[in-house]
Amino acid sequence: MAEVAGAPVRGARTAARGRAREAWSRLLFGVGGIGAALVLVASVAAVAAPWVAPYDPLALAPADRLQGPTSEHWLGTDQYGRDTLSRIVHGGRASLSVAFASVAFALLVGGTLGALAGFYRGVVDGVVMRVTDVLLSFPAILLAIALLAFLGGGFVNLVLAIGVVYVGPFARVARAAVMTVREEQYVEAARSLGARDLRILAAAVLPGAAAPLLVETTLRLAYAILAEASLSFLGLGTQPPTPSWGMMIAEGRRFLALAPWATVAPGLAIVLVVLGFNLLGDGLRDALDPRLRGRGRA
C-alpha cells in the first residue's frame, strides 16, 4: 500500500528538482550570493578561530593597551591590550553558535507545532495559535531579558531565551504553508491511496512547506545574532572571559573617546554578518518564489 501511495509524491519531487536547479542559479547570481559569501566567511572564521586568529583572544598585554590599528594589531587593542581582531574572530563563535542553536530550537518546536496545527486544524490549531499569540504579545527582546533575568545566564539559557521568542513566528509560517499545501491534489492523491497521516505530512506536505521555512530560518538567524549581541551588550548574554561582539562593544564603550576602534570594529562585524543573513534570506525568497521578488518584509 505504501508503495502505491508513494507514486504521486515522487511526481511532486521530480517537479521540485527542476525548480530547485533554477532557484539555485537565481540565488547565487543575485544579491543572495553576496549574503552567502558574508555568512560563509563568518562561519568559517568562527569554526577555525584558533587557527585564523593572529593572537590568543585572552592574552593580556598591558603595554599595548588601547592602540589604534597597526601592522601588528590590524584592528587595534582593547583596554587590557588584547588583540581586537582575534577577539572578533573568537567572538563570532559565541554569536553564531547561539544564533544557530536558538533558531534550530525554534524551527524544531515552532515548525512542528505549526505543521500539526495546520494539518489537523480544530482544537490543536486553536491551542497552538493562542499560545503563540501570547508569546507574540511580548516585545521579543523583553521576553528574552526577562527569561535571562530569572533563569540566569549561560549558553543553554541564552539559546532558550532567544529561541522561545521565535517559536511563534515559525509556528505561523509552518501552519500557513501546510494549510496551503494540504489542499494540493498530490496530497489528496496520497490520502485517497490510504497513506497514513504521518507519511503524508513527512513525504508530501513538508517538502512543499520547506521553502517558506528556509527563508524564515535565514532571516531569523539575522535577528538572533542581533538579539545575542543586544543581550551580551546588556551583560545578560555570553559571559566573560569568553569574548562576544555585544560584550566587546559594552567594554570598549567606556574608552570610546580614547580608542573608538575597540568598539566600532565588533559593531561592524555584527552589521556585516547580519547583513549577510538578510541578503541571503531576501535572495532565497526571491529565488524560491519569483512572484515575491522585490517585496518588503513584514
Added chain:
Amino acid sequence: MLIFLGRRVLLAVPTLLGVAAIVFLLMRAVPGDVVTNLVGLEGNVSVERMAELRRMFGLDLPVHEQFGQWLAAAVQGDLGSSLRTGRPVATDLALRFPVTLQLTLSALTIALAIAVPLGVVAALHRGRWPDGLASLIALLGLSVPGFFLGILLILAFSLELRWLPPAGYVAFSEDPVENLRHMVLPALSLGLVLAAATTRIVRSSLLETLHRDYVRTARAKGVREGTVTVRHALRTALIPVVTVVGLQFGQLLGGAVIIEQVFSLPGVGRFALEGINLRDYPVVQGAVLLIAVAFVAVNLLVDVAYALIDPRVRYG
C-alpha cells in the same frame, strides 16, 4: 462599530491573562526559589527571616492562589514594593513611564518621517537607482543593532562635533530645550532602525495599489499624477503600514530597554535592568508587565485605527 470595538476589547482579555501568567511564572522559574537566591546574596539570614520573606512573596500558598492574589493586586495597581528601596513599584513606574513614552513616540515620528517619503520615492522609481538606494539604506538599517547605532551617533555628534550631550536626561517640565537635546540621539538610534523596516513596507504596499483598477480609472479621468499617487494610491497603501507599524511599536518598547541603557535615560527599561542587576524581582516583574500590557494596548489601538481607516474590516 461599537460591537466591533467591544469584541476586540474582549479578545484582548485572554491575551492579557496569558501575559500576566507568564510574568507571574517567571518569578517561580528562578532556580531554587527567589528567597534562597536573595538570601544567598546577603549572607547569614535566620530561618525566621526566610519564612517571613516567603510569606511576603506569598510563596507559602498554593500556586493558583498566589496567582489569584497577585493578579487581583496588580489589577488594582499594586505591583508590590521594591526589595531594595521599599518604595511601591507602581509609583516608580509612573515616574519612569513618561520617559519611555517620549522616547518611543519620538522614534516613531522620526521613523515615519523618513520611511514614508523614502518608500514612496522607491515605489515610484521602481527598478531605477532611487529604488536601489532606498532598498540599500533600508537593508543596512535592518542590519545595524540599535545600541551600536547609538554609540556611533554619540561618537559623531557628542565626542567629535560636541553638538549634543552623550547621555543623561532632563525633564521637559524643567527645561524643554535641554530635554529635546537629550532626546535627539536616543530617538534617532531607535527610530532609524524602525524607519528601515517601514520603508520596505511602504514601498511594497504602494507598488501593489499603484496597479489597482481605481488608480487607473483616476488616471484615465485626467487626474494629475501627483494627486493620483497621494490621494488615491497612498491612502490605501498606508492601511497595511498602520498594522505593521503598530506591531513594530511593540518592538520599539523592547528596543527602548537597550537604548535607555546606552544613553542613561531613566525610563522603564533601565528600571527593569537595574532591578535585574540587584535581583529586585518585584521591580522586574512590574516593569515587564507594564511594557507587555502597553504592547497589547497598542495592538488594540492599531486594530481600532485599522477599522476606522478601512471600513471593510468592520464588516468582514
